[in-house]
Amino acid sequence: MTVTLADVAARAQVSPATVSRVLNGNYPVAAVTRERVLRAVDELDYVLNGPASSLAAATSDLVGILVNDIADPFFGIIAGAAQSAISGQAGAGRCGGEKLAVICNTGGSPERELTYLTLLQRQRAAAVLLTGGALEDPAHIAAMSAKLRKLTAAGTKVVLCGRPPLPADTAFAALAFDNRGGGRRLTEHLLALGHRLIGYVAGPPERTTTRHRLEGHRAALVAAGISGGASDQDRLTLHGSYARRCGYDATAELLRREPALTAIVAANDTVALGACAALRDHGLRVPQDVSVAGFDDLPFAMDVMPALTTVRLPLVEAGARAGRMAMGREGAPPGGIAMVGAEVVVRGSTGVRRG
Amino acid sequence: MTVTLADVAARAQVSPATVSRVLNGNYPVAAVTRERVLRAVDELDYVLNGPASSLAAATSDLVGILVNDIADPFFGIIAGAAQSAISGQAGAGRCGGEKLAVICNTGGSPERELTYLTLLQRQRAAAVLLTGGALEDPAHIAAMSAKLRKLTAAGTKVVLCGRPPLPADTAFAALAFDNRGGGRRLTEHLLALGHRLIGYVAGPPERTTTRHRLEGHRAALVAAGISGGASDQDRLTLHGSYARRCGYDATAELLRREPALTAIVAANDTVALGACAALRDHGLRVPQDVSVAGFDDLPFAMDVMPALTTVRLPLVEAGARAGRMAMGREGAPPGGIAMVGAEVVVRGSTGVRRG
DNA sequence: CTGTTAGCGCATTCAT
DNA sequence: ATGAATGCGCTAACAG
Numbered sequence: 085m086t087v088t089l090a091d092v093a094a095r096a097q098v099s100p101a102t103v104s105r106v107l108n109g110n111y112p113v114a115a116v117t118r119e120r121v122l123r124a125v126d127e128l129d130y131v132l133n134g135p136a137s138s139l140a141a142a143t144s145d146l147v148g149i150l151v152n153d154i155a156d157p158f159f160g161i162i163a164g165a166a167q168s169a170i171s172g173q174a175g176a177g178r179c180g181g182e183k184l185a186v187i188c189n190t191g192g193s194p195e196r197e198l199t200y201l202t203l204l205q206r207q208r209a210a211a212v213l214l215t216g217g218a219l220e221d222p223a224h225i226a227a228m229s230a231k232l233r234k235l236t237a238a239g240t241k242v243v244l245c246g247r248p249p250l251p252a253d254t255a256f257a258a259l260a261f262d263n264r265g266g267g268r269r270l271t272e273h274l275l276a277l278g279h280r281l282i283g284y285v286a287g288p289p290e291r292t293t294t295r296h297r298l299e300g301h302r303a304a305l306v307a308a309g310i311s312g313g314a315s316d317q318d319r320l321t322l323h324g325s326y327a328r329r330c331g332y333d334a335t336a337e338l339l340r341r342e343p344a345l346t347a348i349v350a351a352n353d354t355v356a357l358g359a360c361a362a363l364r365d366h367g368l369r370v371p372q373d374v375s376v377a378g379f380d381d382l383p384f385a386m387d388v389m390p391a392l393t394t395v396r397l398p399l400v401e402a403g404a405r406a407g408r409m410a411m412g413r414e415g416a417p418p419g420g421i422a423m424v425g426a427e428v429v430v431r432g433s434t435g436v437r438r439g
Numbered sequence: 440m441t442v443t444l445a446d447v448a449a450r451a452q453v454s455p456a457t458v459s460r461v462l463n464g465n466y467p468v469a470a471v472t473r474e475r476v477l478r479a480v481d482e483l484d485y486v487l488n489g490p491a492s493s494l495a496a497a498t499s500d501l502v503g504i505l506v507n508d509i510a511d512p513f514f515g516i517i518a519g520a521a522q523s524a525i526s527g528q529a530g531a532g533r534c535g536g537e538k539l540a541v542i543c544n545t546g547g548s549p550e551r552e553l554t555y556l557t558l559l560q561r562q563r564a565a566a567v568l569l570t571g572g573a574l575e576d577p578a579h580i581a582a583m584s585a586k587l588r589k590l591t592a593a594g595t596k597v598v599l600c601g602r603p604p605l606p607a608d609t610a611f612a613a614l615a616f617d618n619r620g621g622g623r624r625l626t627e628h629l630l631a632l633g634h635r636l637i638g639y640v641a642g643p644p645e646r647t648t649t650r651h652r653l654e655g656h657r658a659a660l661v662a663a664g665i666s667g668g669a670s671d672q673d674r675l676t677l678h679g680s681y682a683r684r685c686g687y688d689a690t691a692e693l694l695r696r697e698p699a700l701t702a703i704v705a706a707n708d709t710v711a712l713g714a715c716a717a718l719r720d721h722g723l724r725v726p727q728d729v730s731v732a733g734f735d736d737l738p739f740a741m742d743v744m745p746a747l748t749t750v751r752l753p754l755v756e757a758g759a760r761a762g763r764m765a766m767g768r769e770g771a772p773p774g775g776i777a778m779v780g781a782e783v784v785v786r787g788s789t790g791v792r793r794g
Numbered sequence: 795c796t797g798t799t800a801g802c803g804c805a806t807t808c809a810t
Numbered sequence: 811a812t813g814a815a816t817g818c819g820c821t822a823a824c825a826g
Contacts, residue, residue: 086593088819099797104821114795129589134561135493136819139802144490145558154542155519157512164510167544171551184558186541187509189522196526203500203539206489234484238441328738357742383683387712389744443803454813459805469811491803494818 087128096124107132138208143239147185147410148204149213150197154189156326157382158352162215162245162403163187169407183210183411192288194224201231204240211241211410215403217293218247225250232256245406246397248292249421257409257416259402259424263293266395266426267300270349270377273393273428275308278437279347279375283338284321285331285359287351294323294351297379301349326351331358339366346374346437353378353385353394360388360433371435381429390432397426442483451479462487493563498594502540502765503559504568505552509544511681512737513707517570517600517758518542524762538565538766547643549579556586559595566596566765570758572648573602580605587611600761601752603647604776612764612771614757614779618648621750621781622655625732626704628748628783630663633792634702634730638693639676640686640714642706649678649706652734656704681706686713694721701729701792708733708740708749715743715788726790736784745787752781 089107093100098117105111106121113121124130138144149166151159170185188204190197204212212235218225229250232242236255244250244258274282284301287294298321305311319341324330331350335358338345348363350356356378360370368374370390378385381396402424408414444462448455453472460466461476468476479485493499504521506514525540543555559567567590573580584605587597591610599605599613629637639656642649653676660666674696679685686705690713693700703718705711711733715725723729725745733740736751757779763769 090819100820101798101822102796105796108821112795117796131557131560131589133494133563133819134558135490135499135563136802137561137821138490139488139494139804140819140821142802142821146562148541153519154509154522155512155515157510157515160510160512160515163542164508164544164546167509168546171554182554182558184543184555184562186503186543187518188539188541189519189526191519191523199526199537200539202486203489203537205486206492207501207539208488208490234486328742354738357739361742383709384712384739384743387683387716387743388739445803455804456806456814457812460812463805467811472811488803491818492805494820495803495805497805497818 087130088133089130092121092124092128092130095128096121142208143210144208145183146204146207146209147183147211147213148200148209149185149187150190150200150215151187152190152192152216153326154187156354158380158399159216161382161399162406165400165403166213166215166245166407166410169404170411185407194219194221194227198227198231201228201235205231205235205238208238209235209240211243213243213245213406213410214247215245215406216247217287217291218250220290220292220295241410241412243406243410245402246399248296256420258421259406259409259417260421261293261397261402262423262426263296264300264303266379266397266428267297267349268304269300269426269428270379270393270395271301271304272308273430274347274349274375274377274434275304275310277347277375277434280310280437281342281345281347282320283335283342283345283348285334285338285348285350285355286321286323287355288325289323297351320345324351324355326354328354328358328361331355332362333358335359335362336366339363347376347434348374349377350379352380353382353392356392356394356433357388370433373438375434375437377434385429386431393431393434394429395426396429398424442485443488444485447476447479447483447485450483451476497563498565499563500538501559501562501564502538502566502568503555503564504540504542505545505555505570506542507545507547507571508681509542511709513735513754514571516737516754517761520755520758521568521570521600521762521765524759525766540762549574549576549582553582553586556583556590560586560590560593563593564590564595566598568598568600568761568765569602570600570761571602572642572646575645575647575650596765596767598761598765600757601754603651611775613776614761614764614772615776616648616752616757617778617781618651619655619658621734621752621783622652622704623659624655624781624783625734625748625750626656626659627663628785629702629704629730629732629789630659630665632702632730632789635665635792636697636700636702637675638690638697638700638703640689640693640703640705640710641676641678642710643680644678652706675700679706679710681709683709683713683716686710687717688713690714690717691721694718702731702789703729704732705734707735708737708747711747711749711788712743725788728793730789730792732789740784741786748786748789749784750781751784753779
């Protein structure tokens, strides 16, 4: 019923092997023969059987891109850039070299992360790209390390993008965002504006991204000699998800705990937006009464009113570079890991401390 | 080197066939035997070979979700919801039933759209979900129809989400957003506020979404008896991409063409944000001087200042429902197509006409 | 440059 | 309820 490679071979009056060679383009074939085969392919409307091909070749053209939450533009932008870098480079042949870059949405669940890895392992994926912060649960880290090690052993290339390298594993090329440095510089900016009572709406606990940004924040406070003591820092730090709603609720709570607050640093831009909304609802102006800062510099950050002071992460560049690394078009960075910049972008949402 | 099903069979002292049956769970196997096999699987750390399995069974567990631009939360939200609906329903067996729902980013390119479809066809995908507006180029429509017909013929389920059904093709279950109705009601809202000179920053030409929203807009104008003539409508309508930048540039141009403009309708929320920025840069206040309205009701729409009046599309519900339809967990809507609502949400960015 | 020969690892008939 | 045999469609040696 379905047309196979053998049918094409018969039609073109060549052997199946020749058809395969033409299709894969990785072997010398006479120009005339190629034309004949291609014509037969076209006439029969033949489509290669991927599973059969992958089985015989022991590899597939599937590339998996794992993201924590595809509804979040942070991941959408990285994933889109990576996918372009991977799919955009069609090989010389119109059939060969074409990779199927696909995005897998884990929803931040460790189980689904592992499940997707297994599914990709099943498919003998050519490469796997892990994006965004990782969970710090030791058991999960161990499971992930083991799984990734198996994947590489099976010939799958593993690349980390925006995720710190796994402990004791320099085996995987990694691109890490300088969350700590960015977090520190952002708080230094606030300190320079005179702020001393700074609330911090952190991301989900147990995530590397959350921890690093928070560490940077606290390092800046300590360096300025206003650590305020651990208890005070805890009092002004609240954890939540990356949802706008969390920024709103956490800000309300912070205001309750410390009405004299003059600045709020949010886990990311989305959360910062929620914080701004909460402040407005409390009759406070941004930045005259309270300054607000975000993180990531998502596209909308420059368009909200007031425009958000935030930390710009080169999401597109990082995603594209990770994609190239996954394709072997770009070597791993020296030491296996490259730290990509995180630069503070000052806009209207932060200003000098009031009165 | 790599452990196969035969290895597991040997370890469990059963035949390969039995192992296969246990793994697929679609055949009676004695409980004791099953336990023994499962233990062997665990001990050997066996992972099914997807390509081999798909080849033998002539189907795979891959489900493709095609999106125009994954960096746009519009698609991220739909895709995320669809993926959850598809992956979330692990079958009774811990091995079987698990689908690999993957997102394919076409970037709006018709070639890549077809390429992805071919790739998914190669993989013998179980289902394909097409999301978002379609290109109206006749050649591309024909190519898509043909390709989709072949996919269904090969056993792949095709579902359309947020995309109008293909002409003369009731074969594919479709969920369509009421872009025309939403567009019309949005403009009616503006007309009710007294606006008469309304600029329209439309999306990319040749896209169904663009055309439908624009048609709704014009229908409202005509119904109000202020069609203004075709030439006038053309003068106040500008096409561009869905980028924020286009909203900015188009607004500047509209202001040049018609300084007396009192309202602007944008292709979507992102474009509306760009329009707001342009107005501000021209010293105009929103909504006191000019009202602005978006479309989609993305999460940030309620958080910008002033909050955006827009048309809410049930992205999560539609994505999830499409996912269920792709899995055969929900039947196709009567007639093969269901129109999902598009409700105007009035917020601060629109107000009564000035003066 | 091209044809021939073997599997790749699994699902599925048939038997039992 | 389980085992034995067959073939899915293709690629990769190996010849020629």
